[in-house]
Amino acid sequence: xxxxxxRSRRQQPVxxxxxxxxxxxxxxxxxxxxxxxxxxxxxxxxxxxxVGPSGAGKSTFIxxxxxxxxxxxxxxxVAGRDLLRxxxxxxxxxxxxxxxxxxxxxxxPSKTVYENVAFxxxxxxxxxxxxxxxxxMLLNLVxxxxxxxxxxxxxxxxxxxxxxxxxxxxxxxxxxxxxEPTGNLDPVTSWDIIQLxxxxxxxxxxxxxxxxxxxxxxxxxxxxLALENGHLVRDEAVASYExxx
Amino acid sequence: MGFARFVGFSVVxxxxxxWRNAMMSLAATATVILMLVLLAALFIVIAGLNSGLEFVExxxxxxxxxxxxxxxxxxxxxxxxxxxxxxxxxxxxxSPQEALTRLKAVFAERGEELDFGGAxxxxxxxxxxxxxxxxxxxxxSLALTDRPVVTRITTRQQxxxxxxxxxxxxxxxxxxxxxxxxxxxxxxxxxxxxxxxxSRAREIEIMRLVGASxxxxxxxxxLEGILCGLIGALVTVALVTAVWEPIQPVMVAVFQMPTAVSxxxxxxxxxxxxxxxxxxxxxxxxxxxxxxLGATS
Numbered sequence: 001x002x003x004x005x006x007r008s009r010r011q012q013p014v015x016x017x018x019x020x021x022x023x024x025x026x027x028x029x030x031x032x033x034x035x036x037x038x039x040x041x042x043x044x045x046x047x048x049x050x051v052g053p054s055g056a057g058k059s060t061f062i063x064x065x066x067x068x069x070x071x072x073x074x075x076x077x078v079a080g081r082d083l084l085r086x087x088x089x090x091x092x093x094x095x096x097x098x099x100x101x102x103x104x105x106x107x108x109p110s111k112t113v114y115e116n117v118a119f120x121x122x123x124x125x126x127x128x129x130x131x132x133x134x135x136x137m138l139l140n141l142v143x144x145x146x147x148x149x150x151x152x153x154x155x156x157x158x159x160x161x162x163x164x165x166x167x168x169x170x171x172x173x174x175x176x177x178x179x180e181p182t183g184n185l186d187p188v189t190s191w192d193i194i195q196l197x198x199x200x201x202x203x204x205x206x207x208x209x210x211x212x213x214x215x216x217x218x219x220x221x222x223x224x225l226a227l228e229n230g231h232l233v234r235d236e237a238v239a240s241y242e243x244x245x
Numbered sequence: 246m247g248f249a250r251f252v253g254f255s256v257v258x259x260x261x262x263x264w265r266n267a268m269m270s271l272a273a274t275a276t277v278i279l280m281l282v283l284l285a286a287l288f289i290v291i292a293g294l295n296s297g298l299e300f301v302e303x304x305x306x307x308x309x310x311x312x313x314x315x316x317x318x319x320x321x322x323x324x325x326x327x328x329x330x331x332x333x334x335x336x337x338x339x340s341p342q343e344a345l346t347r348l349k350a351v352f353a354e355r356g357e358e359l360d361f362g363g364a365x366x367x368x369x370x371x372x373x374x375x376x377x378x379x380x381x382x383x384x385x386s387l388a389l390t391d392r393p394v395v396t397r398i399t400t401r402q403q404x405x406x407x408x409x410x411x412x413x414x415x416x417x418x419x420x421x422x423x424x425x426x427x428x429x430x431x432x433x434x435x436x437x438x439x440x441x442x443x444s445r446a447r448e449i450e451i452m453r454l455v456g457a458s459x460x461x462x463x464x465x466x467x468l469e470g471i472l473c474g475l476i477g478a479l480v481t482v483a484l485v486t487a488v489w490e491p492i493q494p495v496m497v498a499v500f501q502m503p504t505a506v507s508x509x510x511x512x513x514x515x516x517x518x519x520x521x522x523x524x525x526x527x528x529x530x531x532x533x534x535x536x537x538l539g540a541t542s
Contacts, residue, residue, distance in 0.1 A: 065455070089458070096456035106451060123457035125250050171456060 001024045016080070016173055017041040019065060023076030025232070026060050033059040035071070035229040042208065044174065047201045049217050050210040051179035052227035058210045061227065062179055063225075066098055067091050079174055096124060099168030099176040099205075105151040105160040113139065113163045114148040120170045138166040142196060157188035165196060169205075176200060178209040181215065190216065251460065259468035270473060273437040277477025277525065278484075280426040281518050284342045285485050287419035288514055293496050294412045301405055305379040309372040309389050310397040320370075323346045323394060325383045327374060330388050332381025346370040369396070375419075379405055385525055427525060434470050434529030461536050470530020471523055478522030482515045 019042040026035040035057045042048055045167050046055060050058050064071045064076055068081050079097040086094065107116050114135055121131045138146045142162040143162040161181055167175060178197060182190035194216055201207045217224060226234035263270045294540060309327075311320070337349075352359040382402040389395050412536050419512050442449070452517045489511060 091456045092456040094456075096401075100454055105446065106454075108448060108451065118449070120455035122254060123452045123455065123461050125247055125254070125458075125461065127250065146489060168453070 005046070012176060016044060016152045017077075018044045018079055019208070020077040021064070022074075022077075024064065024070070024074040026064065026070045026213050033230045037062070037147045038103075038232050039161075040072070040225060040232065040235065042206060044200065044206055045204050047117055047198070047207045047220075048209070048220060049220070049224045050227065051212070051224055052210060055229075056227040057230040058227055059228075060086060062100075062177055062208075062210060063222070065175075065177060065192045067094055089118060093122070096171040097173050097175065099171070099173040100167075101161065101164045101168050101176070101178045101181050103180035105152070105157075105164045105184075106166075107160055107163055112151055113144055113166075114147050114156070116163055117153070117167045117170060124171070135166075136172060138169055141169070141200075142166045156189070157185050158192050161185065161189075162196065164202070165193075173205065175206045175208065178207065178211075180210055180212065182211065182213055185214070188192075193222070246497055247508070251464075254461065255468050257493055258465035259472055260285055260467045262441050262445070262465060262470050266437065266444065268269045269437045269440055270469070273433045273473045274477045274480075276430045276433045277474055277522055278480050280423065280430045280525070281477055281481035281522055282484065283419075283426055284423050284521060285481060285514060285518060287415075288517060289492070289496070291412065291416055292420055292510070293400040293499065294408070294415065297499075298405070298408050298412060301401065301408055302379040304406055305382055305390070305401045306376055307374040307385050308399045309374065309395045311370045311372065312394045312396055313367075315394060319394070323392075324372065327372065327385075327389070328399065331530045332377050332385055334377045335373075335375035337375075339371045339373055341368045341370050344371065348357075367537070395464035427521075430525050431532075432531045433477065434473055434526055437471050437473065438466050438530040438533035439460060439537065441469060442534060455529075459538065463538060465531045470526040470533070472526070474526025475519075478527075480521045481518050481522070485514060485518075486511070 015223070019040070021038050021040045022033055024038040025033070027033050029063065050060050050087070053167060060069065062112045063134055065070055065080075066115070067086065069181060070084060078094065081090070083094070096102055107113075108119065111119060117138055118131050121134060126134075139148050142164050142165050144159060144166065147155060147159060147163075152163065155163065161184075165176075165181075166177075176197070178215070182193055185193060197207050197209065223237050224234065225232060264450045287426055311323075315323075318336055324338060327336045345366075348368065374385060376385065379402070382400045382405075385400050386400055386402075389398050449462055
């Protein structure tokens with residue numbers, strides 16, 4: 001079931017950082033400094049939390065990684081690619097190497113769970129046999145095979161987030177970015193999603209999770225990057241979430 | 246194989262998009278039809294008038310009425326002099342007797358008999374002067390005015406000038422009208438596709454996040470605009486074909502346009518309608534999608 005995910009992980013050099021930011025500054029045209037002198041390396045197969053209060057720069061950090069924005073200065077490398085030297089035509093290829101899930105799931109309401117996941121393959125020109133093979137495999141992985149033909153509105157919040165995670169994994173990306181994936185979920189369902197992310201991480205995918213959920217960060221005891229007013233105020237291999245966030 | 250998948254994906258999504266936003270799509274298609282019907286009418290009228298102009302121009306010549314009683318030698322000399330005038334191609338002497346015969350023939354064609362009531366009517370001798378180009382009519386007329394043996398000069402130049410004037414007015418007004426309607430259609434299509442793009446903003450966002458290329462995002466919308474133009478052109482060509490039978494005799498009789506009956510004319514018109522319909526659809530949707538994708542990339 002997970003052989004495809006495992007196979008591609010072996011192709012990545014294990015010790016090379018899959019995400020690397022060097023002296024990154026991001027200043028908006030209105031003068032607001034969103035990120036100030038950020039240097040971070042995230043190795044392959046790591047599980048990292050990105051924490052900080054609202055407006056700390058978490059969203060900007062994520063937008064830089066998927067090249068929705070470019071930094072004012074500094075260097076950003078993701079999945080072996082220098083994002084500043086990348087041409088516009090190469091961006092789709094980068095984004096196939098990064099899966100991303102959001103707090104609000106962002107599923108298409110008129111499509112079934114199967115169609116939502118398949119859509120992500122179809123719009124990149126994937127052949128039909130590949131769609132027929134990968135979509136059921138991913139729905140199995142996230143435990144949604146029985147809900148394949150349900151519309152998102154017929155699912156619970158946790159199930160919708162599972163569908164979004166399946167969609168994020170269609171291209172077998174080496175990196176999964178989760179932006180507040182438990183923000184709309186109750187505590188029990190949140191832990192379900194975290195368990196799923198751990199499972200995906202154990203298969204070799206680097207997971208970067210932005211969150212406000214103190215309980216999860218403290219319990220997981222993983223590396224934490226803490227941002228405040230655009231500055232990286234903490235980068236600890238095993239850390240807890242400070243109360244003030 | 247990859248290209249075929251891309252084309253298939255784009256066509257299917259364009260078709261779905263057209264019907265998902267059916268009211269706006271059909272409104273845009275209706276304006277395309279309006280524009281193309283106007284264009285077809287203009288094309289037919291201008292082609293007819295041009296054909297009529299050619300017919301009149303082919304008949305343009307100068308007729309010089311001569312004094313009575315000119316000797317044969319004098320007439321021959323006059324013919325030779327006129328033949329030497331630049332722009333003159335032929336000079337035919339029509340004797341009074343021959344003129345009378347022609348007049349009788351014209352009456353006979355109408356089924357009447359020429360009757361002068363017993364009077365001894367003698368028609369004037371004339372010279373019918375053919376021209377190499379209709380533009381020479383004025384120069385040739387001027388060259389004849391000083392000759393005392395020529396009593397009156399007539400030409401159809403005025404008819405040509407009037408017709409050219411009418412054609413120019415119709416052409417200018419017609420092109421202006423088609424241009425204005427064309428601009429309206431362009432804005433309708435831009436607006437229709439913009440609404441389609443905005444209504445699928447979430448889809449586009451997801452497509453970008455999962456790594457769809459710009460072509461996969463852009464082309465379904467461009468094809469949706471082209472579909473408006475294509476359906477508009479198909480309907481217009483069907484309308485023109487349906488009214489073609491009654492139009493043909495009018496074209497031939499009013500405009501002296503024998504080419505109107507040819508299939509080639511209809512084929513050229515259909516080609517023009519498809520080219521303009523598809524072109525406006527493509528350009529409108531391309532502008533719309535380009536401005537959106539450019540603003541949100």
